[in-house]
Amino acid sequence: MQIQDKFDQIMAKNNSLVCVGLDSDLNKLPEHLKNSENPQFEFNKAIIDATHDLVCAYKPNSAFYEASGPKGIEQLKMTCDYIKETYPEIPIILDAKRADIGNTNEGYVIYAYDYLGVDVITLHPYLGSEAIKPFLERLDKAAIILCRTSNPGAGEFQDLVSDGQKLYQIVAKKVVNDWNKNGNCFLVVGATYPEELADVRKMAGDMIFLVPGIGAQGGDIEKTVKAGLNSKKAGMIINSSRGIIFASSGEDFAEKAREETNKLKIEINKYRN
Amino acid sequence: MQIQDKFDQIMAKNNSLVCVGLDSDLNKLPEHLKNSENPQFEFNKAIIDATHDLVCAYKPNSAFYEASGPKGIEQLKMTCDYIKETYPEIPIILDAKRADIGNTNEGYVIYAYDYLGVDVITLHPYLGSEAIKPFLERLDKAAIILCRTSNPGAGEFQDLVSDGQKLYQIVAKKVVNDWNKNGNCFLVVGATYPEELADVRKMAGDMIFLVPGIGAQGGDIEKTVKAGLNSKKAGMIINSSRGIIFASSGEDFAEKAREETNKLKIEINKYRN
Numbered sequence: 001m002q003i004q005d006k007f008d009q010i011m012a013k014n015n016s017l018v019c020v021g022l023d024s025d026l027n028k029l030p031e032h033l034k035n036s037e038n039p040q041f042e043f044n045k046a047i048i049d050a051t052h053d054l055v056c057a058y059k060p061n062s063a064f065y066e067a068s069g070p071k072g073i074e075q076l077k078m079t080c081d082y083i084k085e086t087y088p089e090i091p092i093i094l095d096a097k098r099a100d101i102g103n104t105n106e107g108y109v110i111y112a113y114d115y116l117g118v119d120v121i122t123l124h125p126y127l128g129s130e131a132i133k134p135f136l137e138r139l140d141k142a143a144i145i146l147c148r149t150s151n152p153g154a155g156e157f158q159d160l161v162s163d164g165q166k167l168y169q170i171v172a173k174k175v176v177n178d179w180n181k182n183g184n185c186f187l188v189v190g191a192t193y194p195e196e197l198a199d200v201r202k203m204a205g206d207m208i209f210l211v212p213g214i215g216a217q218g219g220d221i222e223k224t225v226k227a228g229l230n231s232k233k234a235g236m237i238i239n240s241s242r243g244i245i246f247a248s249s250g251e252d253f254a255e256k257a258r259e260e261t262n263k264l265k266i267e268i269n270k271y272r273n
Numbered sequence: 274m275q276i277q278d279k280f281d282q283i284m285a286k287n288n289s290l291v292c293v294g295l296d297s298d299l300n301k302l303p304e305h306l307k308n309s310e311n312p313q314f315e316f317n318k319a320i321i322d323a324t325h326d327l328v329c330a331y332k333p334n335s336a337f338y339e340a341s342g343p344k345g346i347e348q349l350k351m352t353c354d355y356i357k358e359t360y361p362e363i364p365i366i367l368d369a370k371r372a373d374i375g376n377t378n379e380g381y382v383i384y385a386y387d388y389l390g391v392d393v394i395t396l397h398p399y400l401g402s403e404a405i406k407p408f409l410e411r412l413d414k415a416a417i418i419l420c421r422t423s424n425p426g427a428g429e430f431q432d433l434v435s436d437g438q439k440l441y442q443i444v445a446k447k448v449v450n451d452w453n454k455n456g457n458c459f460l461v462v463g464a465t466y467p468e469e470l471a472d473v474r475k476m477a478g479d480m481i482f483l484v485p486g487i488g489a490q491g492g493d494i495e496k497t498v499k500a501g502l503n504s505k506k507a508g509m510i511i512n513s514s515r516g517i518i519f520a521s522s523g524e525d526f527a528e529k530a531r532e533e534t535n536k537l538k539i540e541i542n543k544y545r546n
Contacts, residue, residue: 066388069350069384074343100370107339129426130426146399149399149404151404157401160440170433
């Protein structure tokens with residue numbers, strides 16, 4: 001099955017475009033978990049069990065696990081294994097923002113797709129398509145290319161104009177028309193820039209977008225959804241991390257995460273029709 | 274001590290601009306090491322012991338260790354610890370090509386600078402300077418920003434022209450004039466593009482460049498050195514990975530690595546005067 005279909009199916013089954021970002025920073029975990037043997041995994045497992053019927057994907061960010069060294073990588077793998085065994089219908093996105101030159105990317109391909117076994121990875125476009133071929137050639141997986149990111153200052157280079165088009169538009173066109181030959185490319189477009197999101201949607205047909213920036217980063221849900229939906233009233237993986245997973249720092253963190261996920265799901269769906 | 278000074282000192286002491294890239298792909302290690310408990314570390318240790326008086330830096334690429342999961346990360350850490358304990362005068366560059374948004378980069382900062390304890394990390398520029406502030410604010414460390422990379426197809430975005438300047442030139446200027454306020458930024462400029470290298474040198478004063486692309490990738494040593502030297506006849510960290518570490522796949526791999534390192538050092542120095 002192509003990854004695009006896996007997303008279409010889970011978005012329909014759970015009637016949800018919500019992705020829960022598993023940015024499980026060790027320092028921010030509830031106190032009562034900090035002394036358990038695998039606190040990041042225990043935390044993730046509880047969040048996943050509490051939200052699996054409300055989401056279209058989980059997105060662990062590699063940085064928060066790498067910060068704990070090998071022990072963190074192990075817990076990231078435990079998290080991915082748990083999702084694949086327990087909820088195999090839910091895609092896993094590794095937010096790793098990688099991209100090296102050709103032969104070196106093989107290492108990251110093995111790390112993400114084979115060792116962790118995720119479905120999707122996020123990638124930087126700066127080195128061009130030739131460099132990231134090892135990712136694009138994996139037909140059973142998908143690559144999400146950073147196009148217009150959600151951070152303040154994203155425009156420093158992404159808004160530079162070349163031949164009448166902004167860099168993020170050029171990236172979008174390249175990915176849509178050229179890099180996506182195998183139908184396994186998605187784009188990152190931040191919720192904090194709804195005009196740019198609408199603009200990229202015009203270029204990208206029904207391509208799936210990963211949309212960070214809702215919640216803690218301040219993206220507006222109504223504007224984001226209206227700007228980014230594809231012709232199937234879907235095609236967006238709308239991510240919230242801190243706003244969901246750290247909604248409570250007490251023993252009820254998973255319950256509160258469920259509440260926030262459900263609230264976000266309902267709020268998003270309000271603007272889908 | 275600023276990292277720039279650490280490089281100046283070792284370049285002078287060892288009279289060398291050679292950086293050995295520890296791209297220690299598990300599958301390419303000599304057969305007799307493959308069954309040892311920590312093959313990547315044992316391999317690196319032998320290479321380091323054989324070359325430490327001939328180099329200005331070591332540059333492990335994170336991808337080749339991540340491919341082995343937690344076991345690989347442990348061996349990368351053992352490698353960094355070994356260099357710091359045994360040859361503390363030699364800087365370590367983590368080639369990780371990271372860059373996420375602000376708060377997430379903290380995880381990579383901890384991984385690279387605190388857990389592994391490297392001196393320098395390579396970064397993608399695409400998200401802008403605001404995003405990578407957590408790296409730039411570490412005054413005891415340095416960040417190397419990808420400017421003109423060595424891979425075929427590097428120009429796909431890097432050569433786009435905006436307002437009369439190419440994207441890599443705009444990146445170079447931003448880094449030199451703005452991001453480098455704390456004097457802790459370097460640039461990556463590939464040996465496979467000597468004209469671009471000369472061009473960036475004109476903009477960058479005496480800033481240190483990491484120059485990959487010599488050896489297996491086909492960069493010409495004479496052209497590279499002549500194009501990239503700064504006013505001190507130095508300022509370049511010229512990396513070779515496969516050409517040195519895999520010069521022999523037999524039991525003499527470290528000895529051969531020393532020969533190749535010395536050959537490259539002499540060849541480079543021929544064009545420094």
